[in-house]
Amino acid sequence: MEYLYFPGCTLYTKAKNLDEAGRECARVLGFELRELSNWTCCGATFPLAKDNIMALAPPARILARAKQEGSTVTTLCSVCFNVIKRTNRLIQADVEAREKVNTFIEMDYEGDVQVLHYLEILKRDVGFDGLKTAVKRDLGGLKVAPFYGCMLLRPFEEMEFDDKEAPRIFEEFLEAITCEPVDYPYKIECCGAFQSVGAPEVATECAYAILSSALRSGAEAVTTTCPLCQFNIDSMQKEIREGHNDFPGIPILYFTQLLGLALGLPVEKLDFERNDVDPRPLLREKGLI
Amino acid sequence: MKIDVSRQKVHNEFAQKVEEISGQNLFACYQCGNCTAGCPVAFAMDLGPQQVIRYSLLGLEEEVLESNTFWICASCLQCTSRCPKGLDIARIMEAIRLIILRKKERFDRLEVDELPEEFLERVPQIALISGFRKFSS
Numbered sequence: 081m082e083y084l085y086f087p088g089c090t091l092y093t094k095a096k097n098l099d100e101a102g103r104e105c106a107r108v109l110g111f112e113l114r115e116l117s118n119w120t121c122c123g124a125t126f127p128l129a130k131d132n133i134m135a136l137a138p139p140a141r142i143l144a145r146a147k148q149e150g151s152t153v154t155t156l157c158s159v160c161f162n163v164i165k166r167t168n169r170l171i172q173a174d175v176e177a178r179e180k181v182n183t184f185i186e187m188d189y190e191g192d193v194q195v196l197h198y199l200e201i202l203k204r205d206v207g208f209d210g211l212k213t214a215v216k217r218d219l220g221g222l223k224v225a226p227f228y229g230c231m232l233l234r235p236f237e238e239m240e241f242d243d244k245e246a247p248r249i250f251e252e253f254l255e256a257i258t259c260e261p262v263d264y265p266y267k268i269e270c271c272g273a274f275q276s277v278g279a280p281e282v283a284t285e286c287a288y289a290i291l292s293s294a295l296r297s298g299a300e301a302v303t304t305t306c307p308l309c310q311f312n313i314d315s316m317q318k319e320i321r322e323g324h325n326d327f328p329g330i331p332i333l334y335f336t337q338l339l340g341l342a343l344g345l346p347v348e349k350l351d352f353e354r355n356d357v358d359p360r361p362l363l364r365e366k367g368l369i
Numbered sequence: 370m371k372i373d374v375s376r377q378k379v380h381n382e383f384a385q386k387v388e389e390i391s392g393q394n395l396f397a398c399y400q401c402g403n404c405t406a407g408c409p410v411a412f413a414m415d416l417g418p419q420q421v422i423r424y425s426l427l428g429l430e431e432e433v434l435e436s437n438t439f440w441i442c443a444s445c446l447q448c449t450s451r452c453p454k455g456l457d458i459a460r461i462m463e464a465i466r467l468i469i470l471r472k473k474e475r476f477d478r479l480e481v482d483e484l485p486e487e488f489l490e491r492v493p494q495i496a497l498i499s500g501f502r503k504f505s506s
Contacts, residue, residue: 125503270443279413
C-alpha cells in the first residue's frame with residue numbers, strides 16, 4: 081500500500097522527530113509514505129473570514145497537485161490536516177470559492193482528493209488488531225496521556241475525525257502499542273496555539289493546566305500529533321517553571337516516536353534528543369531503551 | 370415606556386461589518402455564556418466572547434476594539450463546537466481582528482524584531498506562520 085504524503089514545513093526542520101519516525105514505522109507496517117513531488121507550506125491557519133479567499137490558495141494548490149499524483153493525501157501534522165481537510169470541504173461545497181481559488185492558482189480542482197491523517201491509516205487500513213501483532217517491544221503499560229488538542233477534532237462536522245467531546249482513537253492506538261492510556265479532562269483542550277508568539281504568558285497557562293491535569297491523573301508521559309502542541313507543552317515547560325516553581329515537568333513524545341519504540345525501531349532512529357524534555361531517563365528507568 | 374430595539378436601530382455599521390466578514394448572525398446569540406465557560410483562554414480576556422457580541426450589537430464599537438478578547442482568542446473552536454445556537458464564534462473574533470488589521474494605518478499586533486532571539490531559535494515555523502497570519506496585515 082502506498083499513500084501520498086504531505087510533510088509540511090515544520091516536519092522538515094523542528095519536528096523531524098515526528099516525520100522520520102512516521103516514515104520508518106510505515107515501512108515496518110508494510111505501507112509507504114510517498115512524498116508529494118512538489119509542495120509548499122499549507123499556511124498553518126484555515127482562514128476564518130468568509131472573504132479571505134487568498135489564504136485558501138496554498139492548501140488548494142497542495143490538493144490540486146496531489147490530485148495529479150493520486151487520490152489521497154496523508155499528513156502527520158494536525159494543523160496541516162485541519163487546514164487541508166477544511167479547504168477540501170470548502171472547495172467541494174462552495175462553488176463560488178472554488179472558482180475563485182482555481183482562477184488564482186490556475187488549476188482546476190474540485191475537491192475530489194481524500195485527506196487522511198496517519199492515525200486514520202493505522203485504524204482503518206493497518207487496523208489496531210494488526211498493529212498489536214506488529215509490536216516487538218512491549219512498552220509494559222507505560223502511562224501515557226493522549227493530547228488531542230483542537231485541530232484533529234474541530235470543527236467536528238468538517239473534520240469527521242472522532243467524537244467531539246469524548247474521542248477514542250488515540251486511546252485505542254495507545255492500547256494497541258501496549259501503553260496504558262491515561263484519561264484526563266484536558267485532552268481536547270487548546271495548547272494555546274499561536275498565542276505562544278502573541279501572548280506567551282497565556283499559552284503557558286494553557287499548557288500548565290493541561291500538563292498538571294495529566295500528571296494528577298497519573299501520566300508518566302504525554303503524546304501529541306502536532307508540532308505546535310509539542311512546542312507549547314514541551315519546549316514551553318521552561319516558561320511554565322518560571323511561573324510555577326513546583327511544576328515537576330513531564331516528557332512529551334510524538335505518537336510516531338512511541339509507535340517506533342513499540343515496533344522495535346533502533347533508538348537512534350527516534351530522535352529523542354530533539355524533544356526538549358528528554359524522555360530517555362524515563363524510558364531507561366522503565367527498561368524500554 | 371416603549372423601548373425600540375428594532376434591527377435597524379441596534380444593527381449599527383460596526384455590527385454589520387462583523388457579520389459580513391464572519392458570515393455569522395450576531396442576533397442569534399442569547400447570552401448563555403457557554404462560549405466563555407468552555408474557553409481555555411477566557412481567564413486572560415477583558416470581555417467574554419458573548420459580551421463582545423452584545424457590545425457590538427449595542428454599538429459600543431470603541432469598547433469592543435479596546436478589549437483584548439479577540440487578540441487572546443486562539444481559534445481553538447471550543448466555543449464554536451459548544452454554542453447551542455450554532456454560532457461560529459471564532460469567526461466573529463477573527464472578523465474583529467481583521468477590522469483592525471485591514472485599516473490602512475497597519476496596526477500590526479506583532480513584529481518580528483520584538484521576539485527575543487533565543488525564542489526565535491526555538492520556535493517552530495508553524496507557530497510563527499500562524500501567529501503572523503493572525504496578528505499582522
